[in-house]
Amino acid sequence: MLAAGIVFSNIHDSNLPELTKNRTVASVPFGCRYRFIDFALSNFVNSNIFNIMVITHYNYQSLMDHIGSGKDWDLARRSGGIKILPPFITAHANHTNELYSSRLEALKSVSYVLKRLKEDYVVMTDCDVICNIDFEDVINKHIRSGADMTTVVKSVELNERITEADTVYIANEKGRVKDLYVNPSNMHGKADVGLNISVINRRFLEMIVTDSIAHGYASMERDVILKNLEKYKFNIYRYSGRSARIRSFEDYFTHSMQLINDHEFRNSLFSEKNRPIYTKVRNSVPTKYMIGSAATNSLIADGCVVEGTVENSILFRGVKVSRNATVRNCILMQETYVGENSYINCVVSDKNATIRDGRLLSGAPELPYYISKDQTV
Amino acid sequence: MYKKQQCVAMLLAGGQGSRLYTLTEKTAKPAVPFGGKYRIIDFPLSNCINSGINTVGVLTQYQPLVLNEYIGNGQPWDLDRAWNGVMVLPPYQGKNGADWYKGTANAIFQNLDFIRRYDPEYVLVLSGDHIYKMDYSAMLSDHIRRKADCTIAVLNVSLSEASRFGIMNTDEDMRILEFEEKPEKPKSTNASMGIYVFNRDQLEKYLIEDESDPSSSNDFGKNIIPKMLAGGLKMYAYPFNGYWKDVGTIESLWEANMDLLGHRPKFNLYDENWRIFSRNTPHPPHRIGNSASVSNSLITEGCDIEGIVENSVLFSGVRVEKGAYIRDSIIMSDVVIKKSGTINYSIIDEKCVIGEKCVIGRTKTADSGITVIGAGIVLDDGVDISAGEMLGSKWNSNR
Secondary structure, eight states: OOOOEEEEETTTGGGOOOSSSOOOOOOOOEETTTEEEHHHOOOOOHHTTTTTEEEOOOOOOHHHHTTTTTTTTTOSSSSSSSEEEEEEETOOOTTSOOOOOOOHHHHTTTHHHHOOOSOOOOOOEEESSEEEOOOOHHHHHHHTTSEEEEEEEEEEEOOHHHHOOOEEEOOTTTTTTEEEEETTTTTSSEEEEEEEEEEEHHHHHHHHHHHHHHTTTTOOOIIGGGGTTTTOEEEEEEOOSOOOOOOOOHHHHHHHHHHHHHHHHHHHHOOOOTOOOOOOOOOOOOEETTTTTTEEEEEHHHHHHOEEEEEEEETTTTTTEEEEEEESSSEEOTTTTOTTTOOOEEEEEEEOOOEETOOOEEEEEBEEEEOOOOBBO | OOOSSEEEEEEEEEOOOOOGGGGGSSGGGSSSSSTEEETTHHHHHHHHHTTOEEEEEEEOOSHHHHHHHHHHTGGTTTTOSSSEEEEEEEEEEEEEEEOOOOOOOHHHTTTTTHHTTTOOOOEEEETTTTOOOOOHHHHHHHHHHHHSSSEEEEEEEOTGGGSSSSSEEEEEEBBBBEEEEEEOOSSSOOOEEEEEEEEHHHHHHHHHHHHHHTTOOOOIIIHHHHHHHHHOOOEEEEOOOOOOEEEESSSHHHHHHHHTTTOOOOSOOOOOTSOOOOOOOOOOOOOETTEEEEEEEETTOOOOSEEESSSSOOOOOEOOTTHHHHHHHHEOOEEEOOTTTTEEEEEEOOOOOOOOOOEEEEOOTTTTTOOOEEOOEEEEETEEEEEEEOOOOOOOTOO
């Protein structure tokens, strides 16, 4: 095996407070039947990486439930496979034994596992960037360039929302990082923005983690990369495919709607040859449309029952839209029930939500109305 | 290491299903697709796991590739067990020659060693040809309570249908007094469903005896059951009241699929207490486009619908282009129906491509036949296939 994978499941929880109240960012439902982590795990598996560690922090019950033994991603293996690494705290925990808040600190807390890895390379990814990427190509370019670490970037036109949350990389024509800016509020124009995916030599990773423990470093970008631009070789890999970074609840809504209306974006995620996205198999029945149902321009998972009208919406598995109900511009998660004669617009309902008969609910695209898990309206 | 089991199930899945014609050209009948994302064998296998029976031997013979691959290690049904689980049992070459399975009884006889490994008290014999949900454990309890040697599940059919089945004539206590195979003048309407529970000792004894009888056709219905009755064994009928359908013909397969539709479907797949499991391939959610209209239908993951779909069952990955019209039809996986095609009262098998403005089948009437397009057939634009026609693998559009 050439490479191992590390997934950070919690890093961006605070960006989506509504959806991560009971779960990690990794297990936020997306695109009718997936969770964010499905894209990362499928990318690993489709790139022949079968030794994967998921670093957790808190709220990881739903994540463990989703992953199970890993067999739905072909990751139930005798050697390798998927491992969930719970937070490492000793029995003598005190105030200095705090949980991590950055990737580097997370790696420090699992350094005991890093030492046991046999693969030469490690691919690290967060869960908030949705894309269907071939890691093998990234690894090959990384090896050929002789870099210590290669970060995947995408060239985009900067705007306020990007500079608030992202890291901008400045590289020379050979792709070597010359400078980087974390959340640069004063930058404009086209720039290479990090996708929080990187390939790193395993020995180098071990070394910087050990070094960071000794120095008390916390940030990979500020403390490791910036301080060692000359000493080590940090490269970028420009990803040319489509991707969506979910930085906020509004982003979540926008990119979900983009799945419906932007065919190119949808096909880049779901129709890449030999690179399907896997998810937990629920054995749902096919979706049933009744007489009088009217669905248009929507993405609908299995296990739904549609009797009413559905337009421009995303229905997760097991959603029921009753007679004379109208669902417009909505994202309805697993097992949402929409009662008779109700009308809902720009609503995001979490798992198991119930919308009573005759309810009229409307949000706006910039501020969708959110119904939390198990809530009845 | 094998774990002792109370009951081992033997699932007869070697049938050709010749009356399904082109649909079973390349697959055995139990592997014929059904209900959007299932295959027929999912029903007995799911029944087994839901009934707590987790040792299942699947006897295959005819065109086993698709079936063997589908069953695999049994993981979709939770039958990938360490000490038992599902096991595919094909005919094999032995020291004294090689034999195909000569009949249903011979198939079990050739695999007595499989049964003996688990040292069960009871053996459940099933067939992979039917669509139904049944709790075998209730039947087994009934068998144990009555201290029976053999229990046969029966369905109450109408008198007019009864002469198509094996009929059990019983006393008031459901003890079987007489068995008649397809009687001209049936005395009762208890039709055998081909589901048997045997005491393992008696089953072994009769199978061995039957094997040494050269005149026997080694069949449960024709030989074993009559011989057991003649031998005075305690045999009971177990009445079953639910939905049960032999999908052995094009018409019955079509009907069974349509029985899934509507508010109160004759056969309910949406049963949380009795889930049907199947092997899932990864597909994105299905998409209903701007110009689409779907009514009274089942649509599965991976479909992309821009046309009109009514009273139909669409399997995964079907693409229906703009202006296409599908009615009263079953469209299996990965079929493409191009612009402005019309499909009426038809079954389209996997991976077909139906060209633009094709007309397949005619509006369903009382005496019109079902049109069938065999797997992988590519129809050019504007082809017209009339009602009741059947295109098999030898058909080509340049005739």
